[in-house]
Amino acid sequence: MAIVSTNSNISRYGRPVLAWGVALLFFFPIFWMVLTSFKTDADAVKPEFLIWFTPTLDNYLNLTENYDYWRFATNSVITSVCATLFTLVVGIPAAYAMAFNPSRATKDILMWMLSTKMLPAAAVLYPMIFLAKGIGLYDTHVLVITVVSLINLPIAIWMLFTYFKEIPKDIIEAGKMDGVSTWGEVKEILIPLAWGGIASTALLIFIFCWNEAYWTVRLTTIDAATLSKLIEGNRAPEGLFFGRLSAVSTAAVGPIVVLGWFCQKQLVQGLTFGAVK
């Protein structure tokens, strides 16, 4: 009895307080960024305005003027949407084939795909720039979309494979007995059943595409540059523009963080390839 009662005392008061403390600590940098985005650049570095200040929307209203934000944001949207679609178009058939018609090589292919993710991007950076400039695709949407799709393709295939594998094989076979064509199988059975999985894969891949910072920065100059490039280019304001920098950062991550809140459960299954449930 003694153990039980002390336990419940701790968990009644201590645990929530501690948990809330930790959560607020982790959220604090984001909160601070959002808060700073409502200060003027001058106020942002003055200790007396640390918490009490006159909020202003100027930083947001001047996003275009200060940073040409919408051009980069548009590029980010184009890149992420197209790359996500491309990844799914290539990934769904592959994952479908591997999940329902596995051959002896399937495991090895999946492992190999994952291992391409470990290839250090930097090792092939210069050849990529060399090639891109050679075929005239440097700083174009086509190139950025292709590259961003390819680096996310292994993860997408793995996620889809895990979701597809959860569909009982019997159901697919019942479909075969009932006379569905391959296309019918995909349309009538696979997509309706794996809809949730496909959606969360799409969402997660979209987030990864949006946040991609290596290739998007290095393969673009201005025409196809995304928000990562914008932020990276303004990395060192030396305290001069904390306000406007916070505003543009908030505008760059805000939509994605909110999107992330909605897919956190699927994130676990997707990123652990179904191994953790």
Added chain:
Amino acid sequence: MGRIVLNNVTKSFGETQVIPPLDLTIEDGEFAVFVGPSGCGKSTLLRMIAGLEELTSGQIEIDGEDVTQVPPSKRGLAMVFQSYALYPHMTVRKNIAFPLRMEGMDQSEIDKKVEAAAKSLNLTDYLDRKPAALSGGQRQRVAIGRAIVRNPSAFLFDEPLSNLDAALRVGMRLEISEMHESMKTTMIYVTHDQVEAMTMADKIVVLQAGVIEQVGTPLELYHTPRNVFVAGFIGSPKMNIFSGSEAKKLGAYTAGIRPEHIDIDLSGGTWKGTVGVAEHLGSDTFVHVHDTGLGDLVTVRIAGDVAVKHGDTIYLTPQMDKIHKFDEQGLRV
């Protein structure tokens, strides 16, 4: 019509051959049961007939037509899966209608057929539910309904009752048997449960390690098992099988006697032993006897109630005309 002939059919997974060359004929209208321990290849055989598994070599004919290369849906067969394999995102109505829709039948015709099937399977009230909202038995019925509407030349059942609890299983067993009586369509039924095989089949095919051990009616298998394996597999409780000196006395390498063909006596008989456990079922009594000199525990089945208990000494006498004798190869003598 539904006469199914397997000619020299084999199946290998990589290097391992799971089904050595095998011939089998299932007559039109027959209820054939494939039975055997798990891993004996019975499901693989069924799936090959269905077209879900490719043949390594050999040929399958349905009604005289070679269907070896024909895709599953074009073979005119319907299959009921162990897991029911219902489409979880469709209502019962849509599930049953699905194969008809795939055939391209027009909607009014589909509706008529679905209603009729639902009525015969007592599913009318559940037509607009999704499978998740049904009990195991109801799901089983939907799976059967989906098979019936196609009007197949043969039904294939892959262990359809093993996911049901014991009471439901007996009920469904009767329903399937009755369905066969009224439809007179060929049915192939796979099970590992020899009771299901004995009660339902016109023809039992006993398989072990991909090899057909015996084909026959239930009573043929019961009375004249072709070898030791079939003798031990068919019948419940299992036949008492023994070899050694006691078998030699009977003029066999191995001999067997079913529990129901042994008489007991408290004063004298062929074999003397000690009662281990006596199971009183009311209608029958199963007596398990130790130290008879036959090697293993001997099981005796006595009709009605007999007053024996643990530790009693009893004498067993086999009915001599019911003894099964086998040679060194395990074949019936």
Added chain:
Amino acid sequence: MTNRSLPRLLQAPAVLLLLVWMLVPLSITLYFSFIRYVLNSLRRPEWTKPALSNWRGFGNYEFVLNNKDFILAIQNSLLIVCSILILTVIFGVLIAVLINKIFMGRGIVRVLLISPFFVMPAVNAVLWINMILDPVLGLQGLAVAGINEVIDGLRTLPVLGGFFSMWPEIEPISFRATQTSAYAVITMVTWQWTPFAVLIFMTSLQSEDQQQKEAAVLDGAGAWSQFRFLTLPHLARPIAIVVMIQAIFHLSLYAEIEIVSRGNGNKNLPYLIGEFANNNIGAASATGIFAVILANIVAIFLLRMIGKTLMD
């Protein structure tokens, strides 16, 4: 026949694309690593075009191995990746256990906790190094200044002032400097990836066998023993997965290092490659090949360890 060829056909685009994506640039890197190839050279203009006549054999590799930055970069790569892995796993387990019970506002706590994971790396780095860690204008600078001001105030006290006068002024730490920038990088990436570990461990904890725990309580196991002998073994697999996935992402860490220190002595391998690539493509390529070898060692090790359990 269609039964077998169709699946292959469906996989073909993905496999081919990844194969091209992997092999083409890699073979070019390999080629460049064996020739003299620089972007600008007034003295030897023939080196500014990649050509077989500029063959250098293993010269680039020798050059890289003899470069003191190379060993530093490898050390730094390992320091950064290992620190992040250890910290995220420890924090992840502790926080997951902490919020594994139901309490007021647990849903909101979850949302707050997971948020850093979705912040784009560039923003993460800019936010931390400027707004938080900047020695003058960031929160660190403001906090240090504040404390110093308080101490200054105490010095003017009549009696105790003498005592406080002996205290030194607190110096803020510049995280853009050579020795400290790695810690800034470790801090910000740990901040970003701990939520990921928490999320996965928490999911795993929910499938922990409660009856087993009750049995352990009856067997007299205290909270610590339960954690040590039941919870930790239960988490072994998720921990392995968290390690693998993070290794995949962190071995190619770049944006954070670039933004924090612009290399400033704190290079990891990807960064060193980028630096060489400003002019000496041959050396950059040779370093790239080393990075590929290192990644392969890690990959083989991890995939062997975890891959099989993932498939079942």
